[in-house]
Amino acid sequence: MSKQTWLKNASFTELTPRERLDALLGGSSRELLGPFARVSSPWLALQGLMAQTDDGVIVGTGVFAERPMVVAAIEPAFEGGSIGEVGGTKIATMLELAAESCRDGVPIAALLLIESGGVRLGEANLGLSAIARIQRAIVALRQLAPVVALVAGPTGCFGGMSLAVELCSQIVGTKHGRLGMNGPEVIEQEAGADEIDSTDRRQIWKLIGCEARLRDGFIDFLAEDTAESVATELQKAFECPLRSPQRIADAYQRLLQLREAQRGQDESNSARSYAKSNEQIDTEGQRL
Amino acid sequence: MTERGRAGRWLELLSYGPVRTVFHTPSVLCSEVKVGKRTALGLAIVPDAEALMPRARHGEMGLEQAWALSAYLRSWLDEQRRLGLRSPVLAIVDTPGQAFGRLEEQLCISAACASAVDAYVAAHEAGHPLLTLVVGRAISGSFLAHGLQGDRILALDVDDVLMHAMSEQSIARITRRTVDEVREASSKVAPMSYSIAEAYRLGIVHKLIECGNAEQPTAVDVATVRTELDSALASIDDGYVPSLTGNPLREATLTVERRLREEWKASERWAHAG
Numbered sequence: 001m002s003k004q005t006w007l008k009n010a011s012f013t014e015l016t017p018r019e020r021l022d023a024l025l026g027g028s029s030r031e032l033l034g035p036f037a038r039v040s041s042p043w044l045a046l047q048g049l050m051a052q053t054d055d056g057v058i059v060g061t062g063v064f065a066e067r068p069m070v071v072a073a074i075e076p077a078f079e080g081g082s083i084g085e086v087g088g089t090k091i092a093t094m095l096e097l098a099a100e101s102c103r104d105g106v107p108i109a110a111l112l113l114i115e116s117g118g119v120r121l122g123e124a125n126l127g128l129s130a131i132a133r134i135q136r137a138i139v140a141l142r143q144l145a146p147v148v149a150l151v152a153g154p155t156g157c158f159g160g161m162s163l164a165v166e167l168c169s170q171i172v173g174t175k176h177g178r179l180g181m182n183g184p185e186v187i188e189q190e191a192g193a194d195e196i197d198s199t200d201r202r203q204i205w206k207l208i209g210c211e212a213r214l215r216d217g218f219i220d221f222l223a224e225d226t227a228e229s230v231a232t233e234l235q236k237a238f239e240c241p242l243r244s245p246q247r248i249a250d251a252y253q254r255l256l257q258l259r260e261a262q263r264g265q266d267e268s269n270s271a272r273s274y275a276k277s278n279e280q281i282d283t284e285g286q287r288l
Numbered sequence: 289m290t291e292r293g294r295a296g297r298w299l300e301l302l303s304y305g306p307v308r309t310v311f312h313t314p315s316v317l318c319s320e321v322k323v324g325k326r327t328a329l330g331l332a333i334v335p336d337a338e339a340l341m342p343r344a345r346h347g348e349m350g351l352e353q354a355w356a357l358s359a360y361l362r363s364w365l366d367e368q369r370r371l372g373l374r375s376p377v378l379a380i381v382d383t384p385g386q387a388f389g390r391l392e393e394q395l396c397i398s399a400a401c402a403s404a405v406d407a408y409v410a411a412h413e414a415g416h417p418l419l420t421l422v423v424g425r426a427i428s429g430s431f432l433a434h435g436l437q438g439d440r441i442l443a444l445d446v447d448d449v450l451m452h453a454m455s456e457q458s459i460a461r462i463t464r465r466t467v468d469e470v471r472e473a474s475s476k477v478a479p480m481s482y483s484i485a486e487a488y489r490l491g492i493v494h495k496l497i498e499c500g501n502a503e504q505p506t507a508v509d510v511a512t513v514r515t516e517l518d519s520a521l522a523s524i525d526d527g528y529v530p531s532l533t534g535n536p537l538r539e540a541t542l543t544v545e546r547r548l549r550e551e552w553k554a555s556e557r558w559a560h561a562g
Contacts, residue, residue, distance in 0.1 A: 124453035126479035166402035190388040248403035251359035
């Protein structure tokens, strides 16, 4: 079996970020500022932590569905896919370069493969600052060319990076992906174990998994766990017309919906339907 | 201090008109603030003991706050466009963080906060100068959604004014360290520090403002803040963009930018040749 055939048929979510890019972009992908450039975090060593020479973020260029694009993929095996100064600046700069190219008359889209815990806590404020810059760059590029995020899982997308993903033109997920602001462990820490059981994986996927997010309109496409299906859904995402993403644009409607759901009921609609979904999940299998 | 919290108090002190709630949301306040010769839209997220969502009653950025903030900014931007105006926006910041809760996650607080970020960036792109004044806690997702998109971030130089991504306890748990280890790291590693002075050294905060007591400011404190807001706005209007060049703490950022641009140029040549 050739490498490409193997990549196409394998479980996509079991692939490393570079394999994922390979499977989607084939020979067209070119990494920029790769591990041999040896640009790593200056902050981790100060804390006795091992740095990585690509800072866990792979960026480059490639062609997908006949469109030239900048690509970024995050390595969740390094520091939980967290965003520090170096990795965050890599992603932001690529998006800025793509926007500059669009303004120069050469349209370049963006594909972001996100598996991220959010801000790297060991670089806290610089991580936040880098994510703010990524967010600004996504909004700027989104008006010129499609910016598509893939949350394949199983790490998923949390913290400031979940905001960044929600800012993208289109979001594709798989049922192994999840998207939330605060990870279950953080909620348990800050709000108590009664609020959420961070060890109950099925409950968590039911709550913030990509299937639930698709149902509620917070992501746009759901793919099967193969490179072929992911590529098909991504292609649909790139073909969508350019416009502000409705999932975040209708803020006033969302506010009214929230009040309607919460007001006048001690046991809110959403809380009750949540309890119901708790009963259901025990009968359903979950891979992870 | 008033029940409106520190951010609400500063908004009151700086504004010349009445402070109003936004879309019947007592935890999201707005008013008109004179900055230089212009009228800015002042915005603050404040505590409300009776807020709709129980986990957003102490000044947190919750679902209701983020959607209301975003909705209001959007409608204000529409009106400004109709009137042909590009008034400045002033975000006043003191929030303990985003709301942590199961319901918040279920209803996708990520999208709510992203919507607020989107509105601030839209304001910036439409030519509205964005000013941020940190008077208390500037934390994580709530700061991303309200303040961190500012063209100029000013902060009171007071001990309890701070910036961070997460509480010490949560960092300890998530990174499998003890709280003491986290404290030690925060004291040694500039971006991990909670101190606003370190955020200034890193170039994230653009101006530190001397202030006696952020909780109970004197008339002199308020006047100083006004002067600093005026000059920050003037420098934005002059088209001055703060640069990190020469900041030794930001060498990594500058290296990534420079080398990526070099490789990008080289690969463009390669692509055209091919």
